[in-house]
Amino acid sequence: MNTVRVFVPRDAAALSVSADAVARAIRDEAARRGAEIEITRTGSRGMLWLEPLVEVETAQGRIAYGPVAFRDVASLFDAGFLMGGAHALSQGAVTDIDWMRRQTRVTFARVGAIDPLSLDDYRAHGGLKGLERALAASGADIVEDVRASGLRGRGGAGFPTGVKWKTVLDAQAAQKYVVCNADEGDSGTFADRMLMEGDPFLLIEGMAIAGLAVGATKGFVYIRSEYPHAFRTMRAAIDIARKAGVLGASVLGSGRAFDMEARLGAGAYICGEETSLLESLEGKRGVVRAKPPLPALEGLFGKPTIVNNVLSLAAVPSILADGPQAYADYGLGRSRGTLPFQLGGNVKRGGLVELAFGATLRDLIEDFGGGTRSGRPIRAVQVGGPLGAYLPASQFDTPLDYEAFAAIGAMLGHGGIAVFDDSVDMARQARFAFEFCAKESCGKCTPCRIGAVRGVETIDRIVAGVEREKNFGVLDDLNQLMTDGSLCAMGGLTPMPVMSALRHFPEDFRRAPQRAAAE
Amino acid sequence: MASTAVWDEGKAREIIVRLAKLDGAMLPILHALQDEFGFVHAGATALIADALNVSRAEAHGVISFYHDFRPKPAGRRVVKLCRAEACQANGCEELVAELRRHRGLDADNQDDERLTIETVYCLGNCALGPSALVDGELVGRLDAERLADLCDGGPVQVAQTAAGDTR
Ligand SMILES: Cc1cc2nc3c(=O)[nH]c(=O)nc-3n(C[C@H](O)[C@H](O)[C@H](O)COP(=O)(O)O)c2cc1C
Ligand code: SF4
Ligand code: FES
Numbered sequence: 001m002n003t004v005r006v007f008v009p010r011d012a013a014a015l016s017v018s019a020d021a022v023a024r025a026i027r028d029e030a031a032r033r034g035a036e037i038e039i040t041r042t043g044s045r046g047m048l049w050l051e052p053l054v055e056v057e058t059a060q061g062r063i064a065y066g067p068v069a070f071r072d073v074a075s076l077f078d079a080g081f082l083m084g085g086a087h088a089l090s091q092g093a094v095t096d097i098d099w100m101r102r103q104t105r106v107t108f109a110r111v112g113a114i115d116p117l118s119l120d121d122y123r124a125h126g127g128l129k130g131l132e133r134a135l136a137a138s139g140a141d142i143v144e145d146v147r148a149s150g151l152r153g154r155g156g157a158g159f160p161t162g163v164k165w166k167t168v169l170d171a172q173a174a175q176k177y178v179v180c181n182a183d184e185g186d187s188g189t190f191a192d193r194m195l196m197e198g199d200p201f202l203l204i205e206g207m208a209i210a211g212l213a214v215g216a217t218k219g220f221v222y223i224r225s226e227y228p229h230a231f232r233t234m235r236a237a238i239d240i241a242r243k244a245g246v247l248g249a250s251v252l253g254s255g256r257a258f259d260m261e262a263r264l265g266a267g268a269y270i271c272g273e274e275t276s277l278l279e280s281l282e283g284k285r286g287v288v289r290a291k292p293p294l295p296a297l298e299g300l301f302g303k304p305t306i307v308n309n310v311l312s313l314a315a316v317p318s319i320l321a322d323g324p325q326a327y328a329d330y331g332l333g334r335s336r337g338t339l340p341f342q343l344g345g346n347v348k349r350g351g352l353v354e355l356a357f358g359a360t361l362r363d364l365i366e367d368f369g370g371g372t373r374s375g376r377p378i379r380a381v382q383v384g385g386p387l388g389a390y391l392p393a394s395q396f397d398t399p400l401d402y403e404a405f406a407a408i409g410a411m412l413g414h415g416g417i418a419v420f421d422d423s424v425d426m427a428r429q430a431r432f433a434f435e436f437c438a439k440e441s442c443g444k445c446t447p448c449r450i451g452a453v454r455g456v457e458t459i460d461r462i463v464a465g466v467e468r469e470k471n472f473g474v475l476d477d478l479n480q481l482m483t484d485g486s487l488c489a490m491g492g493l494t495p496m497p498v499m500s501a502l503r504h505f506p507e508d509f510r511r512a513p514q515r516a517a518a519e
Numbered sequence: 520m521a522s523t524a525v526w527d528e529g530k531a532r533e534i535i536v537r538l539a540k541l542d543g544a545m546l547p548i549l550h551a552l553q554d555e556f557g558f559v560h561a562g563a564t565a566l567i568a569d570a571l572n573v574s575r576a577e578a579h580g581v582i583s584f585y586h587d588f589r590p591k592p593a594g595r596r597v598v599k600l601c602r603a604e605a606c607q608a609n610g611c612e613e614l615v616a617e618l619r620r621h622r623g624l625d626a627d628n629q630d631d632e633r634l635t636i637e638t639v640y641c642l643g644n645c646a647l648g649p650s651a652l653v654d655g656e657l658v659g660r661l662d663a664e665r666l667a668d669l670c671d672g673g674p675v676q677v678a679q680t681a682a683g684d685t686r
Binding site for chain 2: 188193194350382420421
């Protein structure tokens with residue numbers, strides 16, 4: 001029998017449900033049975049409820065089995081899974097699985113398919129074409145392609161990427177920087193992590209293109225310390241890319257320089273805010289800077305700097321390789337391209353769903369998600385992280401695009417969707433929004449620093465039934481003050497989850513006060 | 520993880536000198552010190568201030584700003600439990616309450632030589648929560664029993680246990 005290729009993810013989510021143990025068990029069982037196999041560790045396909053998802057290369061394509069537990073391994077061998085044999089855990093050919101087929105995988109096309117640290121694999125699957133094209137183009141042409149693609153920042157604010165790059169391109173300076181924001185602090189999001197662990201060369205390629213576009217020779221990717229696996233993978237990939245001449249003094253032999261480093265954050269949510277991130281990279285406290293000056297003009301160490309989210313930069317190679325129009329053809333209105341949504345919380349089939357803008361929330365949570373994991377009805381979903389709104393079922397038909405969400409007082413943010421069943425207490429969620437802001441505020445401005453603490457107290461009073469009507473008034477004033485008077489969106493958007501909870505789930509704030517229940 | 524090395528000023532100085540030439544060397548130095556010793560000793564402040572040419576107050580300000588850097592060693596087992604929204608939806612707060620009720624363990628106040636439990640907000644494992652980072656390894660689909668076992672120093676890799684899976 002020829003050597004059979006078996007694929008087991010090494011993505012942190014897969015590891016969290018024992019993918020390493022499964023890989024070891026497969027190796028040991030193969031040795032015991034004298035079967036010749038070669039195990040490749042990949043990223044995750046993003047079907048996280050099926051992890052660990054094991055794939056076997058056969059004449060019929062890659063056949064998937066999942067979720068595979070340690071103790072399933074012997075029975076998989078008995079069933080002939082090395083030839084794609086039938087088994088209760090068989091999911092069929094991985095690319096035929098409905099959940100995968102209904103997605104538009106552009107950024108995540110390779111994630112789960114390839115060995116993340118094999119540059120050969122990366123090239124064989126279309127990698128580095130964008131960079132090659134960029135090397136043949138002028139900076140202005142690259143920036144124009146990015147503008148024409150309609151790409152908007154995937155970190156949350158949705159600012160047009162091409163416009164930002166143009167500002168940095170036009171700035172005159174001896175040194176410019178490209179900074180990748182991989183702080184991914186929003187709860188409910190994991191796309192940046194999956195990309196860095198599953199296809200790190202894509203991010204490296206995107207950053208190198210950004211550097212060539214604006215004349216920056218140095219890049220940093222700032223990764224949150226809660227992601228030790230992503231940090232290790234990214235650092236290893238950077239070393240490999242440098243040795244192979246993708247990074248360094250002469251990118252792909254062009255004579256043009258671009259190099260980069262991975263840096264670790266230190267457990268502060270606010271360091272995802274771009275100016276706080278720059279302070280942190282410079283070695284200071286992560287306190288937000290007033291704007292202007294824009295980071296594009298005075299960024300890292302005071303130099304013109306592109307700051308972009310992982311997914312924004314990772315979208316760039318395909319825009320260069322396939323042309324901006326191909327990317328812009330996806331989506332609708334002013335939301336072009338695809339967004340990797342992240343479905344989490346109390347959901348049956350959670351994971352990464354990359355879709356063109358325009359599908360609805362219902363498509364995601366019902367069709368892809370399959371309802372709650374607990375089996376109870378969905379009551380609320382929070383979209384866009386801890387600063388995003390809580391939405392009730394009546395808003396599930398909202399199209400997933402930036403403007404449609406803004407119109408209902410919500411935001412897509414970084415595309416995280418956290419599902420809650422009917423046991424959720426929305427007053428408790430609103431309280432948490434304030435509590436989180438109080439803990440993570442950088443402390444620079446009063447509405448945020450003090451307001452969040454007052455918010456917690458006010459909700460406690462409302463829940464305890466103390467002068468409810470008066471305290472609802474206090475809450476309104478506080479929300480207004482924080483929205484209008486905060487320097488950045490930490491304080492400015494904390495009212496969004498609070499007000500949406502209040503607006504859509506008022507009954508949770510008006511329950512008969514309970515004693516003793518407090519923990 | 521959580522190295523048990525004792526503070527060694529000479530070694531700390533070596534680390535600081537080696538990294539001081541990086542652009543924005545402060546965080547890399549602090550991480551390297553914590554990796555080596557398991558915490559950032561108060562004595563590091565002056566060494567870093569000298570090497571990076573900042574005031575001691577500034578160096579101290581940075582160290583204290585970030586949640587990651589500990590002033591004293593952590594427990595032998597470090598459990599960083601996610602208590603953000605997606606894990607709340609999967610009952611992480613009930614786990615915290617149960618730890619307190621049945622085990623007398625208090626997240627964020629449990630910090631002795633055996634065990635440190637810390638709250639973190641999102642580990643990027645939001646579809647497989649409740650989640651924790653245990654001695655640097657990600658663990659998903661936690662239930663009360665597994666969490667209690669991990670707090671007792673139980674194995675992080677489930678293949679080492681009889682249960683063998685967390686499905
Ligand atoms: C409190 C706060 C937290 C943020 N966290 C992140 C983050 O974790 N990742 C990110 O890419 N952007 C984050 N942002 C947005 C950044 O400030 C910035 O807009 C973004 O990095 C720009 O990149 P983009 O245009 O590619 O989205 C945050 C903003 C605020 C106000
Ligand atoms: S709003 Fe909050 S986090 Fe933002 S600058 Fe003000 S204090 Fe800092
Ligand atoms: S919310 Fe807990 S891992 Fe993301």
